[in-house]
Amino acid sequence: MECSSAPSVEIVAERPPSWIVCSSPALIGMSPASAIRGAAAWLAPAARPDQHDLMTPPAPGIPAPAIRPGARIAILGGGLSGALFALHLLRDHPALPFVIDIVEPRERLGAGLAYDTDNPMLRINVSAARMALFDEDRTHFDRWLRARGLPEDPDAERPDGTLFPRRCLFGIYVAGLLADAAASSAGPARLRHVRDRAVAVEGAAGDPPGSRGFAIELAGGGTVAADLVVLAMSHPPAALPAPLRDLPEPVASRVLADPWDSRALDSIPYGDRVVVIGTGLTGCDVIAGLRGQGPKHGGHRGPIVGLSRHGLLPRPRTALPVEAYGDFTTGPATDALALLRRVRAAIAGCEAAGRPWEDVVDALRKQAFVLWNALPKSEQRRALRHLRTFWDVHRYQCAPQIDETMRAAQADGQLEIVAASLRGVEAAPDGGVVLTLHPRHAPDVVRRRLQTDWIVNCTGPAHGGVLSSNPLLGAMAAAGMLVADPTGLGIAVDADAHLLRPDGSAWPSLFVVGPLARGTFGELMGLPQISMQPRALAAHVASLAGKALAA
Structure with missing residues (x-):
């Protein structure tokens, strides 16, 4: 191999x-x-x-x-x-x-x-x-x-x-x-x-x-x-969403906390129902992996739900050449809203010139150090709170093969992408799991119940909890040698x-x-x-x- x-x-x-x-x-x-x-x-x-x-x-x-x-x-x-x-x-x-x-x-x-x-x-x-x-x-x-x-x-x-x-x-x-x-x-x-x-x-x-x-x-x-x-x-590692922590058996055994545990994913029966929590690159990789497993590589046959708060998937890659477009460092924005407005104006300029929006993302990527440090910490946290999801799906795009797999799974009805928040988990009478969801933009009293056999956690790296998840960093923090970054992005x-x-x-x-x-x-x-x-x-x-x- x-x-x-x-x-x-x-x-x-x-x-x-x-x-x-x-x-x-x-x-x-x-x-x-x-x-x-x-x-x-x-x-x-x-x-x-x-x-x-x-x-x-x-x-x-x-x-x-x-x-x-x-x-x-x-x-x-x-x-x-x-x-x-x-x-x-x-x-x-x-x-x-x-x-x-x-x-x-x-x-x-x-x-x-x-x-x-x-x-x-x-x-x-x-x-x-x-x-x-x-x-x-x-x-x-x-x-x-x-x-x-x-x-x-x-x-x-x-x-x-x-x-x-x-x-x-x-x-x-x-x-x-x-x-x-x-x-x-x-x-x-x-x-x-x-x-x-x-x-x-x-x-x-x-x-x-x-x-x-x-x-x-x-x-x-x-x-x-x-x-x-x-x-x-x-x-x-990814942190489990609060409703998935400290679950009793047999529900806990239906939650796969590590999306990179190939043995656990391979053990999912090919006809079972699966909910993948998180629809970023890791979630897409898991869904594509499920589609590629099974006897004679026929793929997973059971229904799959991709669940995230916004219900957004990584954008597919453009076939056009990408060249950085936009200057965000001359008089850099000092608040998140002003930065967003400049980005939107640059994208409009790209569209008018017949260029892909990826040109603007490429410029933001290259200029990230300057524009990020021009924002006060409070505005950095504000940008992360309101804009991070949208940045991630545009910056971290899918490989075309993965994107094609995702689109095929949606087209044949196997994959449903759901925009909702997870509010609760309980055992189902058939031995599976029932998730209680609050759909995005729905009134707070609205709930959807979703039954599944397996839950795969693909919420992404928990950088804000790195001192508790990494024993070495935790020990160094306890000894007064380091401190977490105030934005929750590492140390x-x-x-x-x-x-x-x-x-x-x-x-x-x-x-x-x-x-x-x-x-x-x-x-x-x-x-x-x-x-x-x-x-x-x-x-x-x-x-x-x-x-x-x-x-």
């Missing part, structure tokens, strides 16, 4: 067997970095390859981290964000004498939750030509796919020639790039994969954290020493991704990369932003290290 393949990696046991050194034959040569000058400059042309000092110097009052030759950098989390930070550090700054430890229990680095799957129904939701990891070589993944070939997936190529392959292939691609960078680096930098999970970050030798480095406790009982730590955790960081303490001061040697920093950066859920921030942070860390080593 294409998803079970992996890059050629030589594994060398070192210390306990869970420590490995990554190396591989060279894959495809790449030019040096031409990264971006900080998140705010995502609007500007690509920087020259010699522009490595990409982020601002530490703010006044933030001491420079103590970095020495042979310094150890610990990356806690080896999903896409953590792997890309290591990749950019190795590729862009190979002369720096770092030992990089990625603490990640999964075998494959770079895959994370999204790309560590063998489900053939799950696809990347952006064409391969737009899955850019390198600003100077945006079509690298597309070329890699075409050189590799897709003999087991004839549906990957669309009529217009674009590729939307199975999602697992992107994970294999990232893992190969990282292994290649580790093997081909001519400098002293070294990468190690620690097959374990971090449970605590403390001071080295009993000292206060950061004073003489850090000691990272592992679930398996060992420790990792580090001079600098990068938190690169994956998305937190608090500054504009250079330094982790913030509860008093607002920044840690000089603790950083955050990936979606958990979204409260500050505004857009870290999709490519290319999810690669640009790790690259900018790698340049920032390299700059700090270069200055420290030269002192």
